[in-house]
Amino acid sequence: LSPAARFQLKIGLYCALCLAASALAAPLCLLRHGGRTVRNMRIIKNMVKTFKYIYGLRFETKGLENFQVEGPCVIVSNHQSILDMIGLMEILPDNCVQIGKKELLYMGPVGLIMYLGGVIFINRKSTSNAKTVMSGVAQTMLDENVKVWVYPEGTRNGNGDLLPFKKGAFHLAIQAQVPIIPVVYSSFSSFYNPAKKLFISGTVLLSTPLVYGWTLCVSGLPAEEKLGSRQRC
Ligand SMILES: CCCCCC/C=C\CCCCCCCCCC(=O)SCCNC(=O)CCNC(=O)[C@H](O)C(C)(C)COP(=O)(O)OP(=O)(O)OC[C@H]1O[C@@H](n2cnc3c(N)ncnc32)[C@H](O)[C@@H]1OP(=O)(O)O
Numbered sequence: 001l002s003p004a005a006r007f008q009l010k011i012g013l014y015c016a017l018c019l020a021a022s023a024l025a026a027p028l029c030l031l032r033h034g035g036r037t038v039r040n041m042r043i044i045k046n047m048v049k050t051f052k053y054i055y056g057l058r059f060e061t062k063g064l065e066n067f068q069v070e071g072p073c074v075i076v077s078n079h080q081s082i083l084d085m086i087g088l089m090e091i092l093p094d095n096c097v098q099i100g101k102k103e104l105l106y107m108g109p110v111g112l113i114m115y116l117g118g119v120i121f122i123n124r125k126s127t128s129n130a131k132t133v134m135s136g137v138a139q140t141m142l143d144e145n146v147k148v149w150v151y152p153e154g155t156r157n158g159n160g161d162l163l164p165f166k167k168g169a170f171h172l173a174i175q176a177q178v179p180i181i182p183v184v185y186s187s188f189s190s191f192y193n194p195a196k197k198l199f200i201s202g203t204v205l206l207s208t209p210l211v212y213g214w215t216l217c218v219s220g221l222p223a224e225e226k227l228g229s230r231q232r233c
């Protein structure tokens with residue numbers, strides 16, 4: 001097979017895997033928890049964590065002991081590809097939902113499983129609509145002790161740099177008065193590059209730049225005080 005065909009086949013298999021795993025997980029979630037709840041994320045997480053073996057992906061972590069924040073927080077990370085979801089599930093804390101574009105809801109069983117897991121869907125084309133949804137999320141985070149994972153670039157970017165951040169994650173942290181935890185995925189470019197039709201096995205480092213104790217704080221955030229000087233920036 002040509003490299004292009006192999007690449008397409010691997011991506012096709014990934015989509016099929018996501019669809020099949022979602023179709024399998026949805027009834028399990030419904031039987032176990034009856035409907036849409038973040039508790040379903042455990043079931044989803046355990047299934048997605050097996051995908052790495054199929055693709056020969058390894059995930060290493062660094063500094064994630066600082067990632068164990070009690071209570072609600074906003075997690076922000078870079079977004080390179082649809083494979084990010086596998087790394088996310090490797091380290092996803094309990095009680096954590098993601099923000100996703102609403103188009104994902106229409107991907108059949110994948111949309112259903114995201115809905116059941118509590119993913120918050122936003123309409124990126126309507127700032128006012130997204131803002132309304134996000135305001136509700138701030139309250140829910142506090143009421144239900146939920147963490148929220150946001151890809152603040154707002155779209156995938158495999159160029160090895162960061163797009164300018166959208167502001168929603170930061171408004172959310174201020175509104176809920178919770179810390180922001182940054183998580184960085186190392187570059188996928190040595191093993192995954194759609195432009196070069198490259199998709200081989202590889203290792204991803206997931207780290208949080210908290211090693212020397214700084215949490216990305218928005219100035220004036222009272223949560224900054226709660227974290228103590230070690231984690232101030
Ligand atoms: C079992 C096996 C299963 C297998 C398959 C399973 C699959 C999945 C399982 C679950 C895993 C899910 C993983 C999902 C990952 C999905 C990832 C994505 O979809 S990424 C795309 C969507 N995400 C985002 O867009 C990130 C969040 N976006 C934002 O936060 C944006 O800021 C926004 C959408 C709220 C608005 O964007 P935009 O208008 O384009 O730009 P801004 O510059 O950010 O804002 C414009 C002005 O509005 C102000 N603003 C923004 N937010 C608020 C707010 N909440 N309150 C008040 N004001 C706000 C902002 O300040 C700007 O005004 P300015 O005057 O310039 O300050």
Ligand SMILES: CCCCCCCC/C=C\CCCCCCCC(=O)OC[C@@H](O)COP(=O)(O)O
Pocket residue numbers: 014015016018019079081082083084085101104106107108109110154155156157
């Ligand atoms: C019956 C309808 C069937 C529809 C079939 C669709 C098949 C697709 C199946 C699986 C795809 C796997 C999805 C895994 C979830 C990953 C989420 C993700 O990473 O979305 C990209 C989004 O962050 C940014 O989007 P853009 O970069 O702006 O674009």
